[in-house]
Amino acid sequence: xxxxxxxxxxxxxxxxxxxxxxxxxxxxxxxxxxxxxxxxxxxxxxxxxxxxxxxxxxxxxxxxxxxxxxxxxxxxxxxxxxxxxxxxxxxxxxxxxxxxxxxxxxxxxxxxxxxxxxxxxxxxxxxxxxxxxxxxxxxxxxxxxxxxxxxxxxxxxxxxxxxxxxxxxxxxxxxxxxxxxxxxxxxxxxxxxxxxxxxxxxxxxxxxxxxxxxxxxxxxxxxxxxxxxxxxxxxxxxxxxxxxxxxxxxxxxxxxxxxxxxxxxxxxxxxxxxxxxxxxxxxxxx
Amino acid sequence: xxxxxxxxxxxxxxxxxxxxxxxxxxxxxxxxxxxxxxxxxxxxxxxxxxxxxxxxxxxxxxxxxxxxxxxxxxxxxxxxxxxxxxxxxxxxxxxxxxxxxxxxxxxxxxxxxxxxxxxxxxxxxxxxxxxxxxxxxxxxxxxxxxxxxxxxxxxxxxxxxxxxxxxxxxxxxxxxxxxxxxxxxxxxxxxxxxxxxxxxxxxxxxxxxxxxxxxxxxxxxxxxxxxxxxxxxxxxxxxxxxxxxxxxxxxxxxxxxxxxxxxxxxxxxxxxxxxxxxxxxxxxxxxxxxxxxxxxxxxxxxxxxxxxxxxxxxxxxxxxxxxxxxxxxxxxxxxxxxxxxxxxxxxxxxxxxxxxxxxxxxxxxxxxxxxxxxxxxxxxxxxxxxxxxxxxxxxxxxxxxxxxxxxxxxxxxxxxxxxxxxx
Numbered sequence: 001x002x003x004x005x006x007x008x009x010x011x012x013x014x015x016x017x018x019x020x021x022x023x024x025x026x027x028x029x030x031x032x033x034x035x036x037x038x039x040x041x042x043x044x045x046x047x048x049x050x051x052x053x054x055x056x057x058x059x060x061x062x063x064x065x066x067x068x069x070x071x072x073x074x075x076x077x078x079x080x081x082x083x084x085x086x087x088x089x090x091x092x093x094x095x096x097x098x099x100x101x102x103x104x105x106x107x108x109x110x111x112x113x114x115x116x117x118x119x120x121x122x123x124x125x126x127x128x129x130x131x132x133x134x135x136x137x138x139x140x141x142x143x144x145x146x147x148x149x150x151x152x153x154x155x156x157x158x159x160x161x162x163x164x165x166x167x168x169x170x171x172x173x174x175x176x177x178x179x180x181x182x183x184x185x186x187x188x189x190x191x192x193x194x195x196x197x198x199x200x201x202x203x204x205x206x207x208x209x210x211x212x213x214x215x216x217x218x219x220x221x222x223x224x225x226x227x228x229x230x231x232x233x234x235x236x237x238x239x240x241x242x243x244x245x246x247x248x249x250x251x252x253x254x255x256x257x258x259x260x261x262x263x264x265x266x267x268x269x270x271x272x273x274x275x276x277x278x279x280x281x282x283x284x285x286x
Numbered sequence: 287x288x289x290x291x292x293x294x295x296x297x298x299x300x301x302x303x304x305x306x307x308x309x310x311x312x313x314x315x316x317x318x319x320x321x322x323x324x325x326x327x328x329x330x331x332x333x334x335x336x337x338x339x340x341x342x343x344x345x346x347x348x349x350x351x352x353x354x355x356x357x358x359x360x361x362x363x364x365x366x367x368x369x370x371x372x373x374x375x376x377x378x379x380x381x382x383x384x385x386x387x388x389x390x391x392x393x394x395x396x397x398x399x400x401x402x403x404x405x406x407x408x409x410x411x412x413x414x415x416x417x418x419x420x421x422x423x424x425x426x427x428x429x430x431x432x433x434x435x436x437x438x439x440x441x442x443x444x445x446x447x448x449x450x451x452x453x454x455x456x457x458x459x460x461x462x463x464x465x466x467x468x469x470x471x472x473x474x475x476x477x478x479x480x481x482x483x484x485x486x487x488x489x490x491x492x493x494x495x496x497x498x499x500x501x502x503x504x505x506x507x508x509x510x511x512x513x514x515x516x517x518x519x520x521x522x523x524x525x526x527x528x529x530x531x532x533x534x535x536x537x538x539x540x541x542x543x544x545x546x547x548x549x550x551x552x553x554x555x556x557x558x559x560x561x562x563x564x565x566x567x568x569x570x571x572x573x574x575x576x577x578x579x580x581x582x583x584x585x586x587x588x589x590x591x592x593x594x595x596x597x598x599x600x601x602x603x604x605x606x607x608x609x610x611x612x613x614x615x616x617x618x619x620x621x622x623x624x625x626x627x628x629x630x631x632x633x634x635x636x637x638x639x640x641x642x643x644x645x646x647x648x649x650x651x652x653x654x655x656x657x658x659x660x661x662x663x664x665x666x667x668x669x670x671x672x673x674x675x676x677x678x679x680x681x682x683x684x685x686x687x688x689x690x691x692x693x694x695x696x697x698x699x700x701x702x703x704x705x706x707x708x709x
Binding site: 002115209214216218259262 | 515
């Protein structure tokens, strides 16, 4: 079960980025998977650089978070490219953002090569917890806590801050917001950068547990879509619930009937599409 | 000058002679230009890693041959196309064969793509020397008696060798076994072969679970939890990409590597990722047909390993050997066929005839093609050790088996062959 929650935490960060950008800008951004992959690669490089420069291993988490946030600087650049297709048909947007996915794969190959990158055993730098026969690395709990904390912060920011209200208003009616003096372009840039940061931080956070490989983003996009369909496109609460459902369902299937791992997830997707097509929490940017 | 009838006829005669000379010269021109070698290389997804190693082996072989004067004086020119889906790769194969008019096509790693390419190679009468991608299912049906397609070693050979080594090293030391294999025909066939051999060797072991992660999985926490629940004494896994180190890292973090035995028939592809920090010593690890750290390497392997490290800052992997071999075999076959016909450039049929049964030195020792167009080679596996200068594991002792021992003979089913063993 804990394995499922851990998976859900990383899945949530990518799906949340997808949700936020769609909720506000109406862009189906497949490149959110690439941000996750780039975050992982950049995280490995930054940690290696920092440790070589004499940083203590215990700073691992801080270095990774910083690298994820730093890398989010690519957000405004990508948003500038996507600005040309606001309001275009969704299939067109998906094609363009998928092209970005392929381009980012080449960028990764150019800078980091095709071999997987990882960071040895740093995963265990914060120790392990023992419960009976089970041994669980503390880092797993850190990722889960980070996922939960980011979800709470996102919720709080969107609901309780002035900027959050502006974002929600822009999501509901961009023209009216603009008429009331909201700088829509700036809101879009910031929202997209925040969505990018969710992906890059997610990739950076998960890298000690896994290994960075070029295709890791594409795999996650597919799962993130299942999350979005279950939770409802554009809903932050939906991303949280959808990620939990997909993560836990996957873990239970692997433990009981490993053959039906994918089947179980997509049965739920189909059920949601049939019974509640808009998803469990279908409300834009809430 | 006015043109007289005599001058005109002279000119006409000269032109005819020149034209005749050009007609005669046409084949000579074709034989004196570069040899066009098409290469189908995976560049995206999980397969990009072996694809890259294959390309490195091809380029090293090509540079080496060109530096020594080419094949019968002709340099090799590489034309690289991408291996992706079967449909798209077939189109690129056609382009190489029909538009680029290549002399030979090398490459392809995926079995699914290979099955499609095998058929089109026969249809276009284009020589194709595969690097890899030869799981059992479908190969006999799709390519029963290939003429233009030359296949790699059977993919199950490494699982057969690992299973034999499991019986040798771990007999009586485990009672329960779990499988963790990629969810496609290769993973399924390897697990089935392992269980069949355990039965054949009367190992008396019970499978407690079999898990089927998707190829290239990056999160094994749920699989590790399921394995902790099943408590197997030994885990057999034919994972081969970055997923091997991810699984081992997560299994180690969960305390599983201390008392569980592991068998990884082909994880040597990503040997540098198997860090000592989380990879247990004493597990069976396979390097397919090339082990970079041989105690007494051949001069060829020593040179390749050195060049590879200098250029890429990585220690080489076996896919380079498959790729090197097909180029070396092609060169040897052309030279052998040419010798038989007085030094002229041989036809494709003559090259094919020369390839059948050919034996040449590869990076892993002598390798050959059987008469049924399947490769024969040595396989290298052993028990992991920390006794080396690297931060990753190597193997000691190094066990070597030939495909004569671990690859089913022509015309026999894999399981019929295993059942026929006398153990």
